[in-house]
Structure formats: structure tokens, C-alpha cells
Amino acid sequence: MRVKVWGARGSVPAPGPQMNRYGGNTSCVQLTLANGEELIIDAGTGIRALGVDLAAKRRIHILLTHLHLDHIQGLMFFPPCFRPEAEITIWGPASPEASLEDRIARYISAPLSPVEMRDLPCSVAFRDAPVGEWDLGGATIRSEAVTHRGPTLGYRIADADGTVLCYISDHEPALATSLRDLEPEWISGYDLARGADLLIHDAQYTDEEYPDHVGWGHSAVSDALTFGRRVDARRLVLFHHDPLHSDDSLDALHAAARARWADLGGDPAAVEMGIEGSELEVSTAPSAVGASAAR
Amino acid sequence: MRHASQAADPRRAPAGQRPLELILARNLLTHLTTPGFLVDAEATMVFFNEAAGALLGRSFEDTGQMRAEQWASTFGPLDAEGRPVEIERLALTEALRAGRPAHGEFRIRVASGESASIEASAVPIIASAEGTSGAMILFWSRGDAGGAP
Numbered sequence: 294m295r296v297k298v299w300g301a302r303g304s305v306p307a308p309g310p311q312m313n314r315y316g317g318n319t320s321c322v323q324l325t326l327a328n329g330e331e332l333i334i335d336a337g338t339g340i341r342a343l344g345v346d347l348a349a350k351r352r353i354h355i356l357l358t359h360l361h362l363d364h365i366q367g368l369m370f371f372p373p374c375f376r377p378e379a380e381i382t383i384w385g386p387a388s389p390e391a392s393l394e395d396r397i398a399r400y401i402s403a404p405l406s407p408v409e410m411r412d413l414p415c416s417v418a419f420r421d422a423p424v425g426e427w428d429l430g431g432a433t434i435r436s437e438a439v440t441h442r443g444p445t446l447g448y449r450i451a452d453a454d455g456t457v458l459c460y461i462s463d464h465e466p467a468l469a470t471s472l473r474d475l476e477p478e479w480i481s482g483y484d485l486a487r488g489a490d491l492l493i494h495d496a497q498y499t500d501e502e503y504p505d506h507v508g509w510g511h512s513a514v515s516d517a518l519t520f521g522r523r524v525d526a527r528r529l530v531l532f533h534h535d536p537l538h539s540d541d542s543l544d545a546l547h548a549a550a551r552a553r554w555a556d557l558g559g560d561p562a563a564v565e566m567g568i569e570g571s572e573l574e575v576s577t578a579p580s581a582v583g584a585s586a587a588r
Numbered sequence: 589m590r591h592a593s594q595a596a597d598p599r600r601a602p603a604g605q606r607p608l609e610l611i612l613a614r615n616l617l618t619h620l621t622t623p624g625f626l627v628d629a630e631a632t633m634v635f636f637n638e639a640a641g642a643l644l645g646r647s648f649e650d651t652g653q654m655r656a657e658q659w660a661s662t663f664g665p666l667d668a669e670g671r672p673v674e675i676e677r678l679a680l681t682e683a684l685r686a687g688r689p690a691h692g693e694f695r696i697r698v699a700s701g702e703s704a705s706i707e708a709s710a711v712p713i714i715a716s717a718e719g720t721s722g723a724m725i726l727f728w729s730r731g732d733a734g735g736a737p
Contacts, residue, residue: 387716424716424718437605437608438607438608438609438715439608440608440611440612468615469615469616469618469619470615470618477604477605478604478605478606479606479611479614480605480611481608481611483605484604484605
């Protein structure tokens with residue numbers, strides 16, 4: 294499985310010269326499975342550039358974790374939406390309040406949008422992510438609700454080649470509890486992330502910032518690391534960077550995270566940062582640690 | 589789309605984790621000073637908080653999870669004459685089966701070894717069309733035994 298990060302920022306796009314290395318686009322990740330099939334997770338502003346890259350793609354699957362704007366804002370600017378031959382299936386969390394289509398249409402409609410959903414020339418289908426596991430593009434997908442504000446999913450994607458990716462971009466598993474001693478069955482996201490070859494996880498706040506943001510649905514870095522160790526993830530990508538965090542502050546956060554990971558008994562090289570444009574090869578081989586910046 | 593088979597596959601995640609709504613309910617109970625406990629869909633008591641432990645005389649860390657018949661034989665409920673009350677008559681059973689809040693009065697065995705009169709309100713925990721995940725029960729002493737507000 295191959296992963297390309299098209300947006301790693303949380304909350305709101307954060308462009309600017311101090312953000313160039315990590316990028317300012319919001320959450321979007323592209324997976325290329327062992328059989329060549331592709332899946333997209335989240336449709337933050339990063340999906341716009343990905344859509345340019347998918348010019349010839351006919352069938353497209355997008356897995357949404359939730360419908361906060363930083364995870365759907367790019368949909369309206371996703372070039373395949375404007376190609377009549379494109380067949381797009383959008384998966385996302387169910388809600389008792391309204392269908393997935395109706396909830397997304399609140400954004401792709403006036404006055405927030407110059408086009409309505411019905412105006413899109415592509416074929417688009419909306420599916421509630423099923424309970425349990427299902428097959429998609431040759432991978433086994435599992436989605437589960439995780440601790441965040443509003444209905445929010447995490448995804449576990451097991452490829453046919455045996456590699457497992459877990460993506461929990463918005464997650465506060467340590468809300469009102471301590472992850473260090475909690476039994477696994479009581480840890481949000483535990484089953485999704487357990488033994489993943491690559492875990493992409495929320496690390497929006499530094500430990501100093503977190504006390505002012507308890508209950509906002511995001512993790513302090515130390516909680517992301519503890520979660521990663523508890524689930525025995527082989528590699529951890531820190532993701533959903535706060536829009537206030539510049540490249541330099543994220544460098545410092547990365548260095549501290551690696552030291553903390555080592556304190557927890559892990560290999561510091563296994564902690565990486567979500568970097569817009571980076572590509573990661575996911576492997577089950579113990580030595581396969583590495584990422585390449587493609588931008 | 590086709591649903592995956594459930595055949596054993598080491599790449600599949602184990603299915604032992606509690607539903608998120610129970611995890612959040614436990615987190616809430618942990619921080620309440622009102623005695624409360626949490627049951628799953630089978631009425632197994634999966635958690636009770638420190639305030640409940642103070643009233644019952646045992647901590648959750650001591651007891652661990654208890655099946656319905658276990659906690660019933662340990663703590664009650666009892667009627668006014670001290671006889672066991674059938675689980676089917678409890679507020680939590682109505683909450684689990686009917687999926688609606690329920691309230692009841694009965695007696696339980698407390699730390700002193702005596703029985704105490706309490707009121708209990710049970711709220712079903714329902715987060716999806718799959719049904720009830722469990723129930724959260726808050727209870728109050730009616731005044732003839734200490735330990736609860």
C-alpha cells in the first residue's frame with residue numbers, strides 16, 4: 294500500500310511562507326492499494342490538487358471521517374466532480390438527523406456555494422459507512438465511531454498484501470481519562486488501530502496547549518503517542534496540525550515527539566509528521582520505515 | 589460493494605472494543621459524584637463509579653465486571669421486606685428492553701452490611717439503529733443509609 298498526503302492541516306487552511314514545508318491544505322490522503330486501486334480519505338482542501346492528478350480516473354471512492362468543513366471543503370473544487378464520466382462514491386458517518394447527501398448538500402448549496410449538488414455533472418452516490426467490515430477496491434475496510442465532536446469515524450484499511458493502515462484524523466481518546474492504564478476495551482479507536490503498520494493520528498495540540506482545548510475533539514501530542522504505543526502501531530504519522538503551528542514549531546514538536554516515543558519504548562524513527570506532498574510506502578517488513586517528500 | 593466474509597484473518601481487527609457511546613458514558617460516570625453504574629446490552633455491569641463504590645463498600649477495581657445474576661446476588665435489589673426483586677422488574681431492565689428511561693425504588697445491600705433504600709433512574713444508551721448498547725443508572729439514597737447524596 295502506498296500513501297500520499299495531500300493535506301495534513303487541521304481546522305482551517307493555513308497557507309503562508311511559514312507553513313510551506315508542512316503545507317497549509319486540510320485533511321486529504323490518497324491510498325494506492327497493492328492491486329493499483331485507489332481510495333481517498335477525507336476531502337479537505339488538499340483534494341483539489343489530487344483531483345487535478347486524477348484527470349483520467351472514472352470511478353472514485355472517497356471515505357469521509359466526518360463532515361466538519363476542514364474535511365469536506367475541497368469537494369466543491371474537486372475537478373472530477375465536473376466531469377460527466379466520473380462516478381464518485383462518497384462514504385461517511387450515518388446520522389439520525391439527515392442523510393449523508395443532505396448534510397453535505399448544506400455546504401454545496403446557496404448561499405455557501407455557487408453550484409448546487411444537482412448541478413454537478415458527475416455521477417455521485419452517497420453511502421453510510423456500514424457497521425463492521427466491508428470490501429472496497431480489494432481492501433477490507435472497517436469503520437468505527439471515535440471520540441470527536443459529532444458523528445466521526447476512524448478507518449482501518451487492510452490491503453490484500455497484508456498491510457494495514459489506520460486513519461483517525463480527529464480524535465480525543467484521552468478525554469476525561471488516562472490512556473496509560475485504561476483497559477483496551479475502553480479506549481476509543483483501539484480496535485481500529487491495533488497493530489497497524491501505519492497509524493495516521495490527530496496530534497493537533499502541544500501538551501501545553503491542550504488544557505485550553507479539552508473536549509474540542511483533538512489530541513495532545515503526548516496522548517497521540519501514548520495511544521500509538523498502546524495499540525502497538527508500527528509507525529505513527531502525526532496529523533491534523535493546528536493552523537497556528539508554523540514549520541519551525543512543527544519541527545520542534547516532531548523532535549519532542551520522537552524523544553517521547555523513545556521514552557515509551559519505541560523506535561524514534563517510527564514517528565513521522567504528516568507533510569503535504571509526502572509519500573509513504575506501507576509495509577509489514579520491520580525495517581520499512583521511511584518517507585519521501587515529493588513536493 | 590460486497591460484504592467481507594467473517595472468516596479468520598490475522599489482518600482483521602479484533603472485535604472486543606466497547607461501543608463508543610459506552611466508552612463516553614463511562615468517562616462521564618467517572619467524573620460524577622452521584623453514584624452510578626453502567627450495564628451493557630446483556631445487563632452485565634461493566635462499570636460503577638467511586639461514589640457508587642463508597643455506597644456499596646466495594647470498588648469497581650475490586651469487583652470487576654459482574655453478570656446480572658452476580659451483581660443481583662451481591663448488591664440486590666431487595667424489596668421492603670428484604671426479599672430479592674426479580675431483575676425483570678428493575679428500571680434498568682425496562683431501559684434496556686423498551687429503550688426508554690425508567691425509574692424505580694428498592695433497597696440494596698450497602699457497605700455497612702445493612703440494606704438501604706434508594707431511588708434509581710435508568711437511561712438507555714442508544715446510538716444507532718443496531719439497538720440499545722446498554723444503560724446508565726444513577727441512584728440516590730433515600731436517607732436511611734449514608735454515602736449518597
